[in-house]
Amino acid sequence: MIPLRFLCALLPPLLAAPATAQAPRPAATRVALPWPDPPPVAESRARVAAITALGRDLFFDPALSASGREACATCHDPRFGFSPSNADPVQPGGATLEQVGTRAVPSLSYAQFSPAFNEHYYESDEDGDGSVDAGPTGGFTWDGRASRARDQARLPLLAANEMANASPAAVVTRLAAGPHAAALRALYGQDVFTDTTRAFDAVLEALEVFQQDPATFAPFTSKYDAWLRGQVQLTAAEDRGRQLFEDPDKGNCAQCHKSRPAADSLPLFTDFGLVALGVPRNTAIPANRDPGYFDLGLCGPERRDLADHAEYCGLFKTPSLRNVALRKSFFHNGVIHSLHDAVAFYAERDVAPQRWYPTGPDGKVRKFDDLPAQYWENVNEDPPFGGAPGDAPHLSPAEVDDVVAFLQTLTDGYKP
Ligand code: HEC
Numbered sequence: 001m002i003p004l005r006f007l008c009a010l011l012p013p014l015l016a017a018p019a020t021a022q023a024p025r026p027a028a029t030r031v032a033l034p035w036p037d038p039p040p041v042a043e044s045r046a047r048v049a050a051i052t053a054l055g056r057d058l059f060f061d062p063a064l065s066a067s068g069r070e071a072c073a074t075c076h077d078p079r080f081g082f083s084p085s086n087a088d089p090v091q092p093g094g095a096t097l098e099q100v101g102t103r104a105v106p107s108l109s110y111a112q113f114s115p116a117f118n119e120h121y122y123e124s125d126e127d128g129d130g131s132v133d134a135g136p137t138g139g140f141t142w143d144g145r146a147s148r149a150r151d152q153a154r155l156p157l158l159a160a161n162e163m164a165n166a167s168p169a170a171v172v173t174r175l176a177a178g179p180h181a182a183a184l185r186a187l188y189g190q191d192v193f194t195d196t197t198r199a200f201d202a203v204l205e206a207l208e209v210f211q212q213d214p215a216t217f218a219p220f221t222s223k224y225d226a227w228l229r230g231q232v233q234l235t236a237a238e239d240r241g242r243q244l245f246e247d248p249d250k251g252n253c254a255q256c257h258k259s260r261p262a263a264d265s266l267p268l269f270t271d272f273g274l275v276a277l278g279v280p281r282n283t284a285i286p287a288n289r290d291p292g293y294f295d296l297g298l299c300g301p302e303r304r305d306l307a308d309h310a311e312y313c314g315l316f317k318t319p320s321l322r323n324v325a326l327r328k329s330f331f332h333n334g335v336i337h338s339l340h341d342a343v344a345f346y347a348e349r350d351v352a353p354q355r356w357y358p359t360g361p362d363g364k365v366r367k368f369d370d371l372p373a374q375y376w377e378n379v380n381e382d383p384p385f386g387g388a389p390g391d392a393p394h395l396s397p398a399e400v401d402d403v404v405a406f407l408q409t410l411t412d413g414y415k416p
């Protein structure tokens with residue numbers, strides 16, 4: 001299921017065709033619609049461009065936070081694939097920037113293609129079997145609890161440990177007196193600030209529209225894209241890495257991080273599925289000092305609507321791997337800090353668990369230490385996982401290096 005806006009992103013020549021090129025339809029064939037005619041193409045496009053520009057300004061403006069010091073871009077820095085510029089697993093927030101979050105900040109590049117969350121997702125991709133229920137898929141955040149980017153934007157604006165605004169009214173009041181007021185009035189009505197809900201929704205919409213800007217968030221300009229277009233060769237190591245990434249008996253990464261163009265899209269390196277990998281607990285996250293606290297993803301505690309589904313505990317959304325080499329913390333709890341280790345974790349989780357999990361006083365490795373034992377059966381065991389301690393890993397150390405070399409071809413802005 002590829003959203004229409006994605007198709008549009010792939011068809012710039014079509015979109016760029018001047019409105020005058022379309023011959024007017026003869027009046028006699030026109031069927032009256034129950035809503036007014038859409039505005040002319042050029043006018044709609046100008047409005048989208050203006051909302052995008054407003055959304056960009058808002059995204060980079062720290063005045064949107066109660067502290068006045070935290071913009072969306074503070075945590076989602078464009079130089080790092082819209083993820084943090086520092087390696088801290090969780091970022092500060094709150095009115096005085098003294099609180100911290102419980103999860104790593106995901107990259108926002110290519111996030112716009114997340115389908116709305118669905119517990120029973122049927123793929124219509126060319127390589128997917130449309131009759132198979134792929135299970136919980138999509139949504140925004142690591143647990144998919146926000147259906148659209150505009151619902152998502154509400155969360156950091158109002159979260160006490162992020163931008164920490166007391167209410168939508170607090171945001172709107174500040175904006176009404178600030179430099180974006182004129183643009184908000186021009187685009188959403190001169191009286192927009194008389195209605196808090198309307199004004200706040202306008203802010204959320206502008207942030208969403210900006211995050212759908214293809215040139216900024218989904219340019220498809222990586223070396224791998226150039227390779228797919230037949231414009232460049234991969235190095236020997238990159239190409240070995242690509243094959244390992246796709247080989248179902250080796251990396252098997254492409255099972256979840258889709259690497260091949262589908263009928264109507266370039267690959268996004270995610271199927272947006274929610275899966276449990278059993279990543280190690282991150283003791284650097286303050287919330288984890290409480291031994292009884294577990295971030296269980298899809299079944300809670302951030303997300304509350306599926307709390308009675310034990311089979312969902314430990315599941316987190318599969319992120320796109322585009323621009324992943326720009327990140328400094330990996331996985332939902334940011335427990336891993338190098339791309340090499342992120343790949344090595346996959347290769348060694350089951351065959352060398354002592355390298356990834358703490359060893360208890362009894363000398364036993366406490367595998368899956370961030371997931372209560374009753375949920376261990378939810379953890380994925382497909383390759384590259386599987387095997388017993390001491391077995392050979394699905395990927396040797398040299399093969400891990402090759403996969404990393406391949407992942408480094410997924411960074412946008414490649415120049416031959
Ligand atoms: C204090 C750091 C911080 C700030 C500021 C922040 N975010 Fe985030 N963002 C996060 C974290 C952490 C998550 C993951 C949350 C979760 O999984 O519950 C996230 C998730 C997201 C996602 C979901 C991405 C996906 O692939 O599912 C989007 C979209 C997003 N943020 C946009 C924004 C916007 C827009 C703003 C400004 C209004 C913003 N963020 C401000 C930390 C931040």
Ligand code: HEC
Nearest residue numbers: 251252253255256275316317318319330331332342346380
């Ligand atoms: C069964 C599905 C699945 C397979 C197979 C899989 N992944 Fe993942 N990947 C995920 C999920 C789910 C996450 C997020 C898990 C979490 O944070 O708890 C993830 C996260 C990652 C991350 C961290 C990205 C970030 O933004 O923090 C990297 C890197 C990664 N995978 C690389 C790979 C590589 C390389 C392979 C093959 C060796 C692979 N994955 C195989 C589902 C999968």
